[in-house]
Amino acid sequence: MRDLKFIDLFAGLGGFHIALESLGHTCVFASEINEDLRLLYKTNHGIDCAGDINAIEVAKIPAHDVICAGFPCQPFSKAGKQNGLNDVNNGNFFNKIMEIADYHTPEYIFLENVPNLRGHDGGNTWKYIHEKLSIEYEVSEQTMSPHIFGVPQHRSRFYIVCRLKSKGGLEHFKFPEGNFKGTLSINTIIEENPEEYTSIRKDSLNQLEVWQEFLDNIKSEEVPRFPIWAMEFGADYPFEEVAPIKQNVKDLKKYKGQFGKKIEGHSLDELLACLPNYAQTDQKEFPHWKKYYIRANREFYAKHKKWLDKWIPKILDFENSHQKLEWNCGNKIPLIINDKIIQFRPSGIRIKMPNFSPTLVINSTQIPVFPWLGRYMTPREAARLQCMDELKEFPTTTAKAFRAFGNAVNVCVVKNIAKNLLK
Incomplete structure (x- = not known):
């Protein structure tokens, strides 16, 4: 497998970073709007993490082969107002991703969002995104959950992979099947004697x-x-x-x-x-x-x-x-x-x-x-569910930790997809 350079947008705790680095690829740029998570990113992954991607000139982003982005899902989530691409705070991030792609023309784009992205606004949101990506890239998408790889968590997410048509597109790509046949048990992620935990009231x-x-x-x-x-x-x-x-x-x-x-x-x-x-x-x-x-x-x-x-x-x-x-x-x-x-x-x-x-x-x-x-x-158990147990440090409070893990991409799923994509 080649040593590719990737950028990690809306990086959070660095799920894309962990997955791709474990496959031998190198992160050359990361961006995250939350200051606490930026500091953690530096601690956990050893590179500086920039702030709001919308405030960064695309020309100042290093050249790269892969864009990774778990872009904000709130505009498309069934749990939110579903304002989609018109969301005042989070709706324009996809266009920023396209601006970066248009300038740097990376070979791959790897995105993650909620399953409702496909059906949002009667399918118009996904149609817009797909059409924009398809100008230069061949696009494939699939909803997947970590439980199919043996991780005891049902967490369906919408994964989008793209490769430049000029590089051959996705002719040889196939989403991993994830045919775990064993019995799932929450006990596989439970800490035996956690130092810190919250008791039931x-x-x-x-x-x-x-x-x-x-x-x-x-x-x-x-x-x-x-x-x-x-x-x-x-x-x-x-x-x-x-x-x-x-x-x-x-x-x-x-x-x-x-x-x-x-x-x-x-x-x-x-x-x-x-x-x-x-x-x-x-x-x-x-x-x-x-x-x-x-x-x-x-x-x-x-x-x-x-x-x-x-x-x-x-x-x-x-x-x-x-x-x-x-x-x-x-x-x-x-x-x-x-x-x-x-x-x-x-x-x-x-x-x-x-x-x-x-x-x-x-x-x-x-x-x-x-x-x-x-x-x-516990936060440690949440980290295990997201396949992030190797992180050196977590957010300081339980509330912050679960907010971060709840927003994170699942490393196990991302890694399995990346194995097939980045050959």
């Missing part, structure tokens, strides 16, 4: 105990395939045709709101406050999925009313999102929480099998929890 442990009691009252075959929205237990406010906010005030007073409490008040605002927060929307009509969840929870309550009425008081003081439960483990295993992976999410307490981690996200409030260990995932 007592109130969180109590919430899990209360939800375990809920599961103890049902059979495995009865476990809901829909999210449990406990606020619907006892509620009967109308929702099928018109959303509550569009209903008559006098009529709403005839019904029961969350947890079966009577809807009371002297204004529509006061009446709506008696409903679950997801029912207080400005929509004229609820989407079909929301109607289904409400309907399914009410049917579940009707079937289990006898014991649920005794259980409900234990959950009334929980914060809103913790009054919801998402059991993502199927119905063929014992309904036990303590040996599963937990996430406290805005959508509810999510319970997953311990074979692989949920996708690492930049929001530190959603760090995976290992209840059998009584603690949250």
Whole structure:
């Protein structure tokens, strides 16, 4: 394999750097807007890291063979506003990449983003990007996740590889298959005796105990395939045709709101406050999925009313999102929480099998929890999920570390693609 020169744009913790350097290639320039990460880049990779790429003249960037860029995904992510290329803060970075490519004409371009990039704006965003790249380059793209290489994390990302048509294009390139056949287990990345970790709070442990009691009252075959929205237990406010906010005030007073409490008040605002927060929307009509969840929870309550009425008081003081439960483990295993992976999410307490981690996200409030260990995932374990365990230093706080790892490219996936690409 040749010794190629590459640049690392939107470098973060340097996932592209680790992958390509391990294959014998040399980084000649890096750019990252976050000052803390720039300092870490110097510490971990031994080269200076420039700031905002938009403030750098392309002529001052060293000549190179490969552009690597995990360009900001927020404009295209389903979790964001999806402003795409029109995003004021992050939407113009692809055009900067093209400006660099047009000036330096590197042989390869290697990009990473969220899967939603392909379908954003009805496919128009990807059409624009593909057309720009295709002027000089042959382009190939694929969505991949590290779990296919044996890393216990489901993390689908959209990878784009390009090679100059004048150099032969991608005639001999093929994305790696990643045919890992073993059994994934989160235990392969867990630290045995971490020096620093965050314990589960007592109130969180109590919430899990209360939800375990809920599961103890049902059979495995009865476990809901829909999210449990406990606020619907006892509620009967109308929702099928018109959303509550569009209903008559006098009529709403005839019904029961969350947890079966009577809807009371002297204004529509006061009446709506008696409903679950997801029912207080400005929509004229609820989407079909929301109607289904409400309907399914009410049917579940009707079937289990006898014991649920005794259980409900234990959950009334929980914060809103913790009054919801998402059991993502199927119905063929014992309904036990303590040996599963937990996430406290805005959508509810999510319970997953311990074979692989949920996708690492930049929001530190959603760090995976290992209840059998009584603690949250550590930054070192997050590094292992991103195949970055060799880094000398991590961001200083847990929140900063998980934000950085949540934004990072997965080294294992990048390395496997690069092996096939940079021959």
